[in-house]
Amino acid sequence: MPKKIFSGVQPTGNLHLGNYLGAIKNFVDLNNDNQNKCIFCVVDLHAITVKQDKDQLKNNILETAATFIASGIDPSKSIIFNQSKVTAHAEASWMLSCIAPMGWLNRMTQFKEKAGKDKEKASVGLYIYPILMASDILLYDATHVPVGEDQKQHLELTRDIAQKFNKDFNCNDFLKVPEPLIKKNFSRIMSLKDGLKKMSKSDPSDLSRINLTDTKDEIINKIKKAKTDSFPIPNEEHKLKDRPEAENLLGIYSSILNQNLDKSLDEFGGKNFSDLKRDLAEILCNKISPISDEIKRLINEKEYLDEVLIQGASKAEEIAAKKIKEMKKLIGF
Ligand code: AQP
Numbered sequence: 498m499p500k501k502i503f504s505g506v507q508p509t510g511n512l513h514l515g516n517y518l519g520a521i522k523n524f525v526d527l528n529n530d531n532q533n534k535c536i537f538c539v540v541d542l543h544a545i546t547v548k549q550d551k552d553q554l555k556n557n558i559l560e561t562a563a564t565f566i567a568s569g570i571d572p573s574k575s576i577i578f579n580q581s582k583v584t585a586h587a588e589a590s591w592m593l594s595c596i597a598p599m600g601w602l603n604r605m606t607q608f609k610e611k612a613g614k615d616k617e618k619a620s621v622g623l624y625i626y627p628i629l630m631a632s633d634i635l636l637y638d639a640t641h642v643p644v645g646e647d648q649k650q651h652l653e654l655t656r657d658i659a660q661k662f663n664k665d666f667n668c669n670d671f672l673k674v675p676e677p678l679i680k681k682n683f684s685r686i687m688s689l690k691d692g693l694k695k696m697s698k699s700d701p702s703d704l705s706r707i708n709l710t711d712t713k714d715e716i717i718n719k720i721k722k723a724k725t726d727s728f729p730i731p732n733e734e735h736k737l738k739d740r741p742e743a744e745n746l747l748g749i750y751s752s753i754l755n756q757n758l759d760k761s762l763d764e765f766g767g768k769n770f771s772d773l774k775r776d777l778a779e780i781l782c783n784k785i786s787p788i789s790d791e792i793k794r795l796i797n798e799k800e801y802l803d804e805v806l807i808q809g810a811s812k813a814e815e816i817a818a819k820k821i822k823e824m825k826k827l828i829g830f
Contacts, residue, residue: 499532503639503675505540505580505630508557509549512564513706514785515686515696518752519645523678525569527643535575536637536813537565539806542580542587542629546622547611559802560792564709566805567791578809580633585817589632590625592828596665597628597658606650631655635662636817638673646684647695652677666827682758683748689723692741710789713782720778725770732766734758746770750777753784 504524506516527533539561544554558579565577580586602608605627612619622629630651634642635658642652652675659672688694688705696706704719711719724742731737737744750773751761765773795802 498640499534500527500530501638501640502527502533502535502643502678503538503634503637504536504643505538505543505633506561506565507544508539508541508554508561508579509544509547509698510553510557510560511698511706512561512709513696513698514709514749514781515645515706516698517568517709517785517788518686518749519647519680519684520643521565521568521570523643523680524565524575527641527678528570528575531574535570536639537570537575537577538633538813539565539577539579540630540633543626546620546626556796558806559799560710560796562802562806563792563795564788567788567795568709572805572809576809576812577805578813579806582806582810583814583817585636585814585821586629586632588821589636589817589824590629592824593632593635593658593662594625594628596662597631597654601654601657602627604650605654607647627651627654628658631658634675635659635672636820637813638820639675640673641678642675643678645686646679649677649679668827671823671827680752683752686749686752687741687745689719689745691724692743692745707781707785709785710792711785712789713786716781716785717778720774720781723774725774730762730765730768730770730773732762734762743770746773746777750780753780 504520506512506520524535524537528535539558541554541558544557562577562579566572570577602624608619608624608626611623631654634655644652656674659674662672663669686696688696688700689707690702690705700706704722707716707719723746725746726740726742728740730743730747737747747758747761747765751758
């Protein structure tokens with residue numbers, strides 16, 4: 498069966514190696530399989546769940562589209578568009594908000610992490626973000642959703658919402674229950690400064706992440722400064738327990754080379770971190786620099802990027818409009 502793929506990335510700037518290894522690299526593989534029908538969305542409605550600067554947001558939308566293309570997604574094969582251009586996302590989100598119980602949302606750990614201590618000040622949008630995400634996926638009858646490990650809980654919620662809608666409106670299988678596509682290994686890339694924290698766009702320290710727009714010198718410098726511990730690299734996986742920084746660097750190395758951790762442990766077991774850092778910086782430069790150069794080239798081709806997003810939105814609109822029409826009918830509108 499051909500897979501229907503849907504996934505999104507927020508245009509919140511600083512796209513990084515975690516976004517690439519956890520999500521975008523998989524998008525590219527799925528795009529390259531001619532059997533799949535892929536939709537990759539710049540989820541700008543999600544981005545405004547926290548305050549955004551208007552001009553910055555516009556640039557970030559284009560930069561995210563440029564990152565998709567620079568990483569290898571072909572806009573003539575896959576639909577690339579930004580969410581706010583297709584109104585069905587917001588409409589479906591409202592309808593699904595009315596069937597999803599509060600209790601389900603209260604369990605979402607990402608809201609707790611992102612809202613921090615002062616939940617009262619977080620936007621309602623941030624709280625219901627997973628319902629908008631469910632709408633994105635369900636509007637396109639997506640069968641598979643490639644995401645990083647941090648989105649696993651939201652995907653489970655999407656499945657629950659689809660099943661509840663089908664039951665409440667007695668429309669068996671109307672909303673398709675999607676499967677998550679989460680890599681078995683290294684699906685959560687950690688900060689270069691703290692192996693217990695996720696690599697993230699909003700970390701105030703730029704040294705905590707490799708940005709997809711970093712230059713070779715920046716990559717080399719960040720890897721040089723990455724936190725390690727004072728023991729040699731072990732040669733067996735179980736010895737990585739309680740050594741999160743070592744595990745993260747070896748994980749990044751393995752993931753970039755598409756090799757399993759055991760092979761990397763064979764290569765570096767007993768050696769010092771300086772050896773791993775030297776080789777890691779080299780393979781990262783080889784992988785990320787061409788993407789970085791291409792993002793910088795494409796970002797100056799605003800008309801081309803606008804055209805890709807317009808064309809993509811028109812194709813997405815066609816699919817989503819049909820689904821929302823049926824959804825409204827089922828509800829009684
Ligand atoms: N560190 C990560 N490791 C693996 N995958 C990751 N993803 C994000 N961070 C990592 C995956 O990237 C995709 C797009 O994420 P997003 O931009 O929509 O939002 P996010 O997860 O909120 O990204 P950040 O960097 O963590 O942003 P902030 O700092 O704003 O919280 C998703 O598939 C995600 O799993």
